[in-house]
Amino acid sequence: MSISANPVLDVRDLDISYSHGDERSTVVHGVSFTVEPGEVVALVGESGSGKTSTAQAVIGLLAGNGRIERGSIHLNGEEISRWSARRLRSIRGAVVSLVPQDPGSSLNPVLTIGAQVREILEIHGRLDRREADRKVIELLTNVGLSEPELRARQYPHELSGGMKQRVLIAIAIALRPALIIADEPTSALDVTVQRRILDLIDDLRREYGTSVLLVTHDLGVAADRSDKIIVLQGGRIQEQGKTADVLASPQSAYTRKLLSDAPSLAAAKPRPPLKPGRPTALTVSNLVQDFTLPTGRNFRAVDGISFSVARGTTHAVVGESGSGKTTTIRSIAGFQKPTSGEIRIGDLDVASLRAEALRQFRRKVQLVYQNPWASLDPRQTVQAIVEEPMLNFDSLPRTEREARVRAIIERVGLPATVLSRLPHALSGGQRQRVAIARALVLEPEVVVLDEAVSALDVTVQAQILELLAELQRDLGLTYVFVSHDLAVVRQIADTVSVLHNGRQVDYGTVDEVFSSTSTAYTRELIEAIPGRKFPHAETSRQFIKAGPLS
Structure with missing residues (x-):
């Protein structure tokens, strides 16, 4: 797939449905947005908003009962929404990659860390075994893991949650894709680990020029880390635009509600001073x-x-x-x-x-x-x-x-x-x-x-x-x-x-x-x-x- 002057990602009028028995229900309705080269775009919404389904459709990982009903997905200028699963596998990792939500369940427990990072290199046939082993250590070093040679020999259960997420990022960036989809990449992590992981994604994006589609329910994370925000509710876009503009002057009632409820963006509520003499x-x-x-x-x-x-x-x-x-x-x-x-x-x-x-x-x-x-x-x-x-x-x-x-x-x-x-x-x-x-x-x-x-x-x-x-x-x-x-x-x-x-x-x-x-x-x-x-x-x-x- 060649890189052109087009947006890295261009989603137009996307409808997604799921089957439940004999019935189908549409959960994403007419969603349209673009992601430019080197840009971070945040898909923000609550459970059921359609943000994860949209991201899964982009990378070809919709559940078996899900399908694209209408619309188009252009990746580096090529329309991929009707591609076969086999053809989509050929670009997954190389052109678009995923950093999933739960580091605890996203790594194979019976394979070493090194084997799992090396696998993405071998799937696409880029390197021989010796070069791949060297690249594995280089990637683990680049994502900030201490003692990368040791980590390559360890199994997932021997690593902390933050270390596992760094491994998943190493896999995602291994082939320097044009687009990384980060699906709630820090929601399972402590706040300081969250900041380090998001800093890491930012640093790698700047180094490689990679675009990021950041899927999150956290408006505070979106405020800090994105260039543009797309607010989804019930599978429909409520508003989208530059992050600073949307947060400073939200146009939809739903966005205003999200902002007012977000603890990290809300002003601290005044609490009455503790009265002396209260019983303990x-x-x-x-x-x-x-x-x-x-x-x-x-x-x-x-x-x-x-x-x-x-x-x-x-x-x-x-x-x-x-x-x-x-x-x-x-x-x-x-x-x-x-x-x-x-x-x-x-x-x-x-x-x-x-x-x-x-x-x-x-x-x-x-x-x-x-x-x-x-x-x-x-x-x-x-x-x-x-x-x-x-x-x-x-x-x-x-x-x-x-x-x-x-x-x-x-x-x-x-x-x-x-x-x-x-x-x-x-x-x-x-x-x-x-x-x-x-x-x-x-x-x-x-x-x-x-x-x-x-x-x-x-x-x-x-x-x-x-x-x-x-x-x-x-x-x-x-x-x-x-x-x-x-x-x-x-x-x-x-x-x-x-x-x-x-x-x-x-x-x-x-x-x-x-x-x-x-x-x-x-x-x-x-x-x-x-x-x-x-x-x-x-x-x-x-x-x-x-x-x-x-």
Whole structure:
């Protein structure tokens, strides 16, 4: 395929449909856009917007039940939308390549890293084995992997998520394609790793002149990294244009809604100052948690963490993978006994509780987990899911249990009609509301939210955060909010602990930590929040609040 003066990618009037049994439904409607040489174009939208289907159509990887109904896709001037699968394979990697979303499932677990990078070179017959081996090391070096010779001999399970994503980028750039499709390339990564991966893609784009089609739900990432933005909703383009123009002066109501809901672009919501003299709901003092590894070696996961949470407030525990967040909250919830230190919920010393006392304690602390698709029993109705905790703790008459379930379902903003449904019939946001209802039905003193909004689309995330704030105001709830997303923490928390390698490196009010931290690690986390490069953010926020355009 020859390179011409045409756009690298030119999509015109694209319709895509999927079959479901005997029926077909169109999910992409008349989508048109271009990507110029060396340009980064962001396809932005929520689940079901059609952004992934559009990207899959460009690279010829639509699911078996999907097909292009109408329109054209020109890659370097050639129309490829009607090409056979075999012909598309001939350009995949060489002219257009993909950096997929999940590094954990995108590499072959039984092949070494070197073999998987070498495979793309061998498929296209560019190099002999010795030259290919040399090129593999060069590529792993170029994507910033330490000890590339060692990495080439390792298997995927021996690498971190960020290292795996660098390997996938090495495969994507191996043949210097004209276009890289980056499909949510950092959504599964910690915020600092995300920034490094996006920096890497930027550096390689500048070095090789490659164009990038960036598929993302994160407007902050799009604001920082793209030249143009295309906003999709329901398979239709709501608006598109230069990134700075779209974000500074959005023309569609949907784009304004996305901007107002994006935590990384939204102004921090003012929270009332903490009133002195509030009773303390939770105190963690010098918490240490050791584990014995299969090798017999001792591993200290949490090392001397201390913080307190006033009743009716939100304390955030933030940090990257391996920082000790999950170990800390499992100790708070009584799922494991601390090696040393003290955890008190009100007047109760959690570590001292045994048997029935520990079981009864667990009604005081309830957890809401990250993934609403995995945390609810798929075989139970919503009624049974929310009612179950009462069966474990209370001997209430059936009519009273049903009344309490109906009341809490209404309280979390769901209609009573959901009670007879199974989880698969609910949206992600509805499922998370059910999970919150289940946690609140026992009227706990402390609710631990473990990455409870990270799996949700931005507008649904905003709705859940508003619901949590409303419930806290009305019911006096105390939250421990576990997150790797400082943009969300800035919106919801009163106080924050920053964990790094099991230690607490920062602690204080959110305002103190965000505005005057002296810790290099915390500064790095804050500086990695996407959307910080957008110079018109405050103007955009004021514009959004002004309401619909006439």
